[in-house]
Amino acid sequence: MRVKTTYSVWGLILSYSVLLSIIAVNRHYTFRTNAYDLGIFMQAIWSTANGFRVLYNTIEEYQVCVTTHLGVHFSPILLVLVPIYKVFPHAETLLIIQTFVIALSAYPLFLLSKKVLHSERLSLAIVVLYLMNSLLHGINGYDFHATPFALPFIFMTALYFERGEYRKALVSSFFVLLVKEDAGLSILSLSMFYLLRNSKLFSLQTYKSLFEKILTNKLHPSEKTALIMGVLATSWVLISWRVIIPHIAGVHITSAVYYARFPCVEYIPMKILYFIVANLTLGLLTFLRPKYTFLLTFAPWLEILLSCEKNLFRIGFQYPYMILPLSLISVIYTIRELQSNNLKKVFAVSVLVGILFSILTTPILPLDNEIKKDLLVPPHYYQPITHHDRLLLDIIKVVDSTNFSVLTQNDIFPHLANRISTYVIWSSYCGNTLPKTDIILLDNTLLYSVYNYRIKDHLRAYTKVYENDGIEVWIRNDVLETSQATELVRKLQSLERNGKGF
Template sequence: MNHYQGHVKKILSDTYLWICLFFIAIYTIIFSIFAIEKHQAYHSGIDLAVYEHLFWSTINQGSFFTSTLEGVNTFGVHFSPILFALIPVYILHPATETLLVLQTLLLGGAALPLFSIARHCIDDKAGIIVASAYLMYPALHGVNLTDFHVVCFASLFFFSAFYFLKTENFRLFFLFVLLLACTREDLIPISVMICIYGAWQVKRSSKDYKSFLIIAGILAAWFLIVIGAIMPALIPDGSSAGGHIFQYQKMMEGFGHYQINRLTHAALLLAPILILPLFSPDILFIGLPGFLEIFLSPSPYYYSIEYQYSALIIPCLFIATVKTLSTIKNFDRHQISCLYKPILCCLLISGFICMFLFSPSPLRSGSFSKSYDPTITEHNLAMDEILASIPQDAAIGSQEDILPHISRRTNLYQGFNEKADYIIADNQTKFIDIFHNSANSLASWNMIYSKSGITVFKNPALHP
């Protein structure tokens, strides 16, 4: 039997690995269904429309990641070179569902390197339980079901980099650190922190740590170039789509507001994992840039598990959980305590309970209301028919829950825009407010449809 055959046989007989893969498959199937149902029930938002329009226009029009929805090149809003890797995937099946399923697969698939880290640092059972706790994590569900965002790569790249650091495969460690840095500009500082942590780890083992610091320095310089030169250069003067570089400048503004929201968010992040990360401050230090971005942000959306921003810190929280469990087990081994097995059981139970209490998904039950109703109504079906009747080459202005359903066309606009051929408004959603300031302008447009709260206006400049 050669080395390859022996490796394959080992994988096929690895029961714990197959259990982990089974859980990942279940998660991927369930949350792909949830994400698609949410979209079909018109609960998606502007970000899903933006990303699909970026892919569609780049492939079909050569517009190089520029969307009429944002009005600027998307690399000025978020610097995400990883988007190039998604183009071949979208070409294979150019549909909104492709992005939703891909995001679910990436988030769920990150449980595999996390499982590998936990079994390497602790044992097989810990690997399964930590991976399960991750897949049941309410904040992960919020990331998964909030449109589509490139931060869905963060956990996979972070966990993979950490695994290869622990197994001393430094080439692959640096590869995944660089991939993490290519995901989004606010993940570059976290990549720097991983390299600094890696330098500290290998120095303790009397190994050469200089390459880690060199890469950290290069990434730090790259971050300053990205936010100081590249992103501003891609944003026209006076544009309101300035991206997050302006948020970094205003990070402390509004810190006195929404304090309860911040505390609640922290509690919902830590409760499912029994506040175990707090006992590994060295790991939490890696995620410091992400924690600062979230908890110092003037936007209340950042401190809510129902949005995508938790993806910045979820990986760090789970690596810290593994580190704490490893420490507790070592205490048990030296007869200092007997807490490891009870805590491991409590982690599984806590994850299960918190999933049903707090998950921003249809899994949520009890006295807590669901974040959205996945039921496809007659109103949704009527909107589908109306959207299908609009010419494919027409420019459309609409609200953010409608735009993801028409994102594969040349020109899209959020709200009223005089360049649009048609304006579609649905007054049965909260997003109708976007048209209130445009009432006078719409008065001169031709109303060609008005029924069941759906109104379609046609630009008077178009021929009847």
């Protein structure tokens, strides 16, 4: 039985990896990946791998006046990817690595569940609930980010803690912190859970007793480890937000702008729906032991629900990267508490409910319903590559073969991100004027062509040298007569004559 269950888990991991990798790469080749955020990470990692400034990208330089991604989000774990990207400098590299990391996180989840519940069947069901979860599909589906790298380490931290391997738990928790400045909230939550799960939360005696143990050095190793984790996590969050990021950026760049309009009452119904649906995707098991769920998820839920940035409470984005694993940890310990109370029926129904609501709300399936409309779930599902897509890909190859600087749209940028002189057309800039690049590449059929009005005056200094099926290539007038520009025009005309892309 043990071998069969383990094989089943690895089969699920492999199936998820293949399916979601195909979907992720398909999004890229159908021009649904973005400068925000795949392009940022591609250019930042490429610039580091090729000897430019560390994690430099033109997007954040022109939009927030910061010359390294570390001055926007403190994610040093990205540096681990530099040697890999140096050898395989492709969008697919990042998208597939991200998918495999997410898929592999199911294994420490399985081990944790098996350790706590002593049941491989229940643990397998937990893995299914996780890999089928629509929040996870959203984390995986929207471009590339550093945050999914926290998932396996959050589960590993809990696993090592449960095993009593406290040094390993501390090491694992440190890797969680390397993911992003707010990742410390997940470690703080785990710390609070392991310190207080068996205590009365609202009893003064609980905290008095804990304080006395600290003073008399009578803490159990688990309590000592939890305290260290809590202090480390809190320090990381505060120092990252208040010291490291402002120092690197040279200006105070934080996500506080997301909270500037609080309470943003127009989003309250959407936030309530998001909270309910997120818990429904876990079969409402999170509500069976409110104390556990409160300790483990209060902080990350607070970060999301107080925000006025609606992408934080939409299924289809990376933001629930702490809520989902912490909620599942809560579910595992809840099931252990309820094993004597008709568990099998409750758990079976809950798993079915969770899977049903995940199917209804996942961004990787083309299902339309009112919940997805109300939560503005984006379409991350597989779409056939069209003749138009192929034509644009061919044009991009021609443009990329030159040394020209390029200004282009959000949804084209990732295809030209492996160069230091590609810039994005956006709704606003931080004081830097629009760069006068050698080339402007537009596609008026794509979603982010809505921002092309920003360059209307800019185009006066350019000549349109190619137009086909809504795609336009413009060359700056003072470089139009150069040999490289002439060769570019010749290649573009050759595409049209040869019917490439059609």
